[in-house]
Amino acid sequence: MNREQPPINDIELLSAFIDGELSDAERIELNNRLENEPALKAELESLQTTVDILHSLPMLKAPRDFRLDPAIYGRKSGRITSLSAWRVVSAVGVAAAVVLVAGSLLLGGTGEDADDGPAGSQIAIVPSVQSEDDGQDEIEAIIPPSETALQFAGDVTGEANNNIPAIEESEADSAFADDEGSDDDLGNESDQSAEEPVEQDTSVPDESPFPAGAPPAVSTSQPQQASEPMAEGYGGSEETTELPPEDSIGAADTFNGEAEIAGETGRSADNEGRDEQQTEVAQDAGPTSAIGRMDIDTLVSDLIQLVVTLTEWIFSNPLGR
Template structure:
């Protein structure tokens, strides 16, 4: 038995003092305490230390530490509508963005019209355009332009010989370009100036090229006449796809309005709640 108890013994004595030893260890230490005066002395020291600490006067808190709402920066309980409105506006924004992305993915009525318009512009007869544009219920300006085009098409039909070509084109829109090229020289050969003009005003580029290539012998005044309308027509036809970009579809407008409405409603609701809460907390 060493004269000075080891730290392990002292640790046990400390725990023994607090009654935190298990039964067997406690029994062992008690038998050792009975034999070893050094151990007893160490226990007494520890007991005294503990007694002094336990007698340490308790200080009263110098002030009350109660909390005010401002101290905890507690947010007022917001109505559930506020996060709901926020989520709704985010959802609307996502949908809104999706309407612009759709041409690359799933076909969307709103956007598929742009390439269609280009195709229609490349084709000779006017019937081509109205057909896909009828699909675009959402596109207002396009729909507005349908009527005159239809009239022109009817006028063209009335002229006669080219009637077969538009019909073929309506059935097979992609394969029609060669047929157009073949029909145009015929028309020009017949000398149907009206038909030429009508065609030219509608489809400038394609119409003018075949005329120049296929009919080098024909008078230049006619080719010039066909060249001139292209200057005017791009104003009217490419106008439509441009409009489709700037002017939003019905769905897009609704979504845009929804985004703004949801955001504003959420913001006002939040402000009103906070103002009410601040008033109450004062």
């Protein structure tokens, strides 16, 4: 630069003057100075030219089409915008389940009394919510004195409760582990969104489950897909919401129900006689995880996993109603 730089305060004044951001008093004072200080006036002109050049910049052309793929981001039926009643009731269901299981442990479900219990004695943990209460799907807890098995039933009508092969423990573990992975993804997103200074964006935590550059596929509850980010907002398109394996029919019922509501895919056959908006909390550990004489460590471990998974599921479920 050939000319002498004016003081930075003057540049700030001139810059704000260009944008009309000076107070009346400041503007009048600056106008007076501009009439008497040619250097200041030249400075103003050069800054104004710079701003004009920037304004002249054309838009860039998008290097690719940014439209969303309807197959992935298909119709959604609504999202949770606040802590809905459903969440509250679900949370109560989880709390009840935890209390019941903890109670069962305290009552001595370590296998010592297993032989005393009636055949098939189980803890049925069914936190469920129903918009139209027909008395069928209330939260149920059956705690015989010698229960040694956990059952996470999605369907309290019991049509599949007792005749389903026990799920392999390792499979159940894997399902829980995968769900925890999804939880981590969501947690990261939330952390990131917390930094956003956007006013509109602060009313609801950023629930975007998608890491940069990786638009996700719709996730089902199947363990083999659970390593992908949860696409909880998008419900499933029919081709991406597949049925779970046959050995987890109870879970299939529940999660199909979830997918239906989220994606409105309308597979109502499994929800006979039930309100479509009915939601039940169930676990993908399988319908009948019958574990005889369960070691207490395993039970506690599974309990922790259950609570984590239930919590994750409730707070990531797209159903707002």
